[in-house]
Amino acid sequence: MPANLSPAYKKAEKEFRDARDEQERLACLKEMLRTIPKHKGTEHLQADIKSRIKQLTEDLAGPKKGASRSGPVHSVRPEGAAQIALLGPPNSGKSSLHAELTGSRATVGPYPLTTHEPMPGMLPFEDVSFQLVDLPPISEDHMESWLVNALQSADAALLVVDISDPNCTDHVVTIRDRLDEKKITLSDNWPGLKRDTSKLRDDDQQALDPFRIYLPTLLVANKTDLNPNPEDVTVLKELTGVNFPTLATSVKTGDNLQSLGSVLFKGLQIVRVYTKAPGKPPVMNRPFTVRSGATVLDVARLVHKDIAGAFKYARAWGSGVFDGQQVGPEHLLADADIVELHMR
Ligand SMILES: Nc1nc2c(ncn2[C@@H]2O[C@H](COP(=O)(O)OP(=O)(O)O)[C@@H](O)[C@H]2O)c(=O)[nH]1
Ligand SMILES: [Mg+2]
Structure with missing residues (x-):
């Protein structure tokens, strides 16, 4: 990786990470391209920046006439104490959780692919609130192309699985890997929660790739009413090797739903x-x-x-x-x- 990145470039890169919406992000990318030292060692990074500028410019321009190649902007402007993305396979209860916690009218259905657009809603906790964003499912054969873009502004993620579904182990692995390919790491590193510190710190990795983002992730093991065996969560973690903090919930019985706000408050400090x-x-x-x-x-x-x-x-x-x-x-x-x- 390139050495000797200038202070001006580093400043632009930091502003890129802190940017709140697509317009700001695009301006920062242009500034990164302008300030990056132009030499052999930065060629890859320059190419990366250029392709991101191209992609974002297209996204912002909206759909071309007669083509459906790029859709409208799908990102949600953050509000409240933090923006939390709801991720998961089809049918795990993301929209049900969203509706229950935020009072939204997120579309809930017994069939997959009910949610097509990002849907924001506010979860109150004491005198603050968290913005929960309901999102379409991620599965082996489908992930909306705009989802990666939509996640750039998130501060954390809830990975919602149906713990009564024998395939939930595969779902966790698939979603983690598909997002990882797109430079989104679902991280078990919550600043305010204890974790295994023997692993490489995310910040160390972040220095290597400015475009990789790390989302502190809470595993939400939903539908415990259908499967009240608490051992299943432990088994799931052992099988997948994930170490996310976990909350076992049921939207049906309301079990543990009231703890989410305090976990987010504490976890995100x-x-x-x-x-x-x-x-x-x-x-x-x-x-x-x-x-x-x-x-x-x-x-x-x-x-x-x-x-x-x-x-x-x-x-x-x-x-x-x-x-x-x-x-x-x-x-x-x-x-x-x-x-x-x-x-x-
Ligand atoms: N038994 C039970 N069913 C649930 C629970 N949460 C959601 N569901 C049902 O699961 C189905 C899919 O829910 P939905 O919220 O649309 O899932 P999404 O695709 O992840 O957004 C719906 O029929 C919900 O009523 C739960 O905790 N227990
Ligand atoms: Mg849904």
């Missing part, structure tokens, strides 16, 4: 930050959400795009500070902190 204006009480019902490791400046950017540039200092209430302590832009935030931003 969501941090709620409440803001206040000087001399006023804090707004306690509408937190801004960031992830563990975020700073005061990150929150300032969420409050207003231009605020960050005009930032002077903040006062903070919460962990590690005395009430109203003056802090700088790099001050790290913890869940339930309150900040008062002061501008130039």
